[in-house]
Amino acid sequence: MDPSNFQSMKHLKLCESSSCTDLPGLDTGDLDSPDFNGVEESGSDSEGRSDEDILTMKPVESKVLTVDMVNEGIKVMTYAVRGPLLIRANEIEQELKQGVEKSFKTVIKANIGDAHAMGNKPITFIRQVMAIVTCPSLLESEFFPEDAKLRAREILAGCRGGSVGAYSDSPGIEIIRRHVAQYITERDGGIPADWRNIMLSSGASEAIRAILKLMTNPGIVCQKKPGVMVPIPQYPLYSATLAEYGMEKVGYYLDESKGWALSSSELERSIREAKKRCTVRAIVVINPGNPTGQVLSRKNIESIIKFAHKEKLFLLADEVYQHNIYSPESKFYSFKKVMMEMGHPYSSLELVSFMSCSKGYMGECGVRGGYADIINMDPDVMGMLQKSISAKLCPPILGQACLDLVVHHPQPQDPSYSNWTSEVQKTLNSFAKRAEMVANILNGIEGMRCNVVQGAMYAFPRVMLPERAIEAAREVGQTPDVFYAFNLLEETGVCVIPGSGFGQEPGTYHFRTTILPQESVLMDMLDRIKRFHVQFMKKFSDN
Known part of the structure; x- marks a missing residue:
């Protein structure tokens, strides 16, 4: 049957399957025979319309979903x-x-x-373990080292039904969250991290969006639009997300003449001007910087923490490039470590730090693995966050597995340690x-x-x-x-x-x-x- 020849379609019966999307849509309301609503062989109907007129679809004047219905934030x-x-x-x-x-x-x-x-090539150990958890029969293969098999068994034991194809808890697999907490504790020189405050995510981006979404309500005391301070230049995720959520972007400029450093006076200028138009709720810091490539000094970090405390701001620390430090004069300090070492009252600051397996030495962008370490959040707000992320079911299990291998990598006694350290x-x-x-x-x-x-x-x-x-x-x-x-x-x-x-x-x-x-x-x-x-x-x- 030739769909371009309307005469050949006169006796066509409509498909019962919805898969016939390549055929013209027809009104089935009065169809009780292949004659299409009384179309005669003469080629016209009772109203004098030709077969071609009947079978030609008139363009729909307007769609049900139109641009004027779309969230204004998405438009801008x-x-x-x-x-x-x-x-x-x-x-x-x-x-x-x-x-x-x-x-x-x-x-x-x-x-x-x-x-x-x-x-850039993937890290062998990461891919070995991810291959095994995807195809557990490889546990019987002699091709893979024993520590890769052991790590795969640990991950699979944390999966429901022993399969990466099953859902996990919404914040992520417990054993992986525990490993993340251990990694943070070791990174920060023994400052403890609580695995129950670790939220795994589909890359750092989804965790950042989930936290920002908690701040969108103007509130009872002040009806001004909520605002978030972001560095300028900044990673466009922040400006895009704030626009989508109808929040105000409050930019503070990094000083290009000083290696993209941050000055307290610029923070003060930024928030002073912003308070005229919005209620500033939070400050975002990207360290190491994207797009600027700078690494903040400890002194810079301390000044930001003091500013956030003074202004009662929630602090979001984007630390996804923490492994990417190149300058011998530079060193990565986590905001959590500095904040805790500063002691009271700064150690009570509300902070979320973010990490991803998309960057660093891993570069596993497509598997979508990340985490958020949530510190000092109000318990009621934490409950709201848990409810919010539960609607998304869970982060990708392979992304969680990949992240586990970043934070719980081979140790000196393991067969893969030498190759791991060499590749990294x-x-x-x-x-x-x-x-x-x-x-x-x-x-x-x-x-x-x-x-x-x-x-x-x-x-x-x-x-x-x-x-x-x-x-x-x-x-x-x-x-x-x-x-x-x-x-x-x-x-x-x-x-x-x-x-x-x-x-x-x-x-x-x-x-x-x-x-x-x-x-x-x-x-x-x-x-x-x-x-x-x-x-x-x-x-x-x-x-």
Whole structure:
């Protein structure tokens, strides 16, 4: 039967299965024979309509769900990391596959910190255990080391029915939560962590969203919109989530001239201005920084804790890059450790810290594993949080398993320890080398300035754009940094994210690039950026 020939469809009976979605929709209300509501063989009905008129669907005038019904927060939210530049980069990739001639052969997507997509190899032990828990018959295989099998048995014993295909408790598998608490205790020099306050999550992002969702009600005392302080530049998850939840983003600027450090006076300025328009509930700190790559000093952390205590703010510490420290002068301090060592009254501050297996040396972005360590939360609010996350059933079990292997990794007595430490150190050393390479080369380009990449996975260089380039951007309705990034993509195939997607001081222009491409690809990318920048500056020179 040919669906394009309406005559051949006259005796078609409607499918009883809902899978027939490729056929025209028909009104079955009066169908009691294959003659379609009395359609005669003459080709017209009693009202003089032809078969073609009857079988041609009129376009629906309006959908039931329309844009004006959509949450206003979703309408205004943006997420620059996966925005128009990435969409265009994907289109260019397809054009290259179709044989379209360009001045480059490949697209380099430096827009996101996706380690494995950039060719970085997974840690063997993590994948061995994840393979076994997915296919338990591998426990009988001689191919896997005994400690990998032992770890797999521990995880499977914590799963209902001994299967990673079963649901877990909403906060996660108990044995894994206990391991997370042990990891935090050891990391913080013996300061205890309570496993009952550990919430596992689908990556750190979902845990962050779950905590922010608790703060959306304006409250009884003050009816102003709730606000959250976030660093500028910031990871767009925060601005997007606050927009979606109808909350106010309260930006505080990091000081680029001082290696993206934070000053108490800037915090005071930010909250003073914000109080005129919203009720500030919380402050977010990203350490090590994304997109800026800085590592906060202990003194900086102490000043933030004192500020949060003075202003009665809930503190969210995004610490997903805690393993990614490259500068010899830098050291990671957890907010929990510093807060507890400061003693009363600061040790009673309400704090949630976040960690993920997507970053660090692991780079397991796709398995979606993370945790939140919840400290000093009101018991009634904790009950609300538990109720909220229960509606999502549970985090992915394989993500929980992956996280378990990060916080409960091989020890010196284990067969896999030597290979584990070798792979981890090799990965982190390579990241450190690439971080130094990126900053050095970008700083060698005239009209560009980049701070040392102390940690995390990104550089955030400043571009000194000439006035003619700024005017050209305005003429096409783009911000100058977006204009620069789109030109870079079209002419070189390098996809970076403009600084406006993260926030930046007015009158300054930046872009974020990841340091994760393999060294040969990274050198190629930096060479493309350099050649483009020289030509761009020459083209738009004010001279």
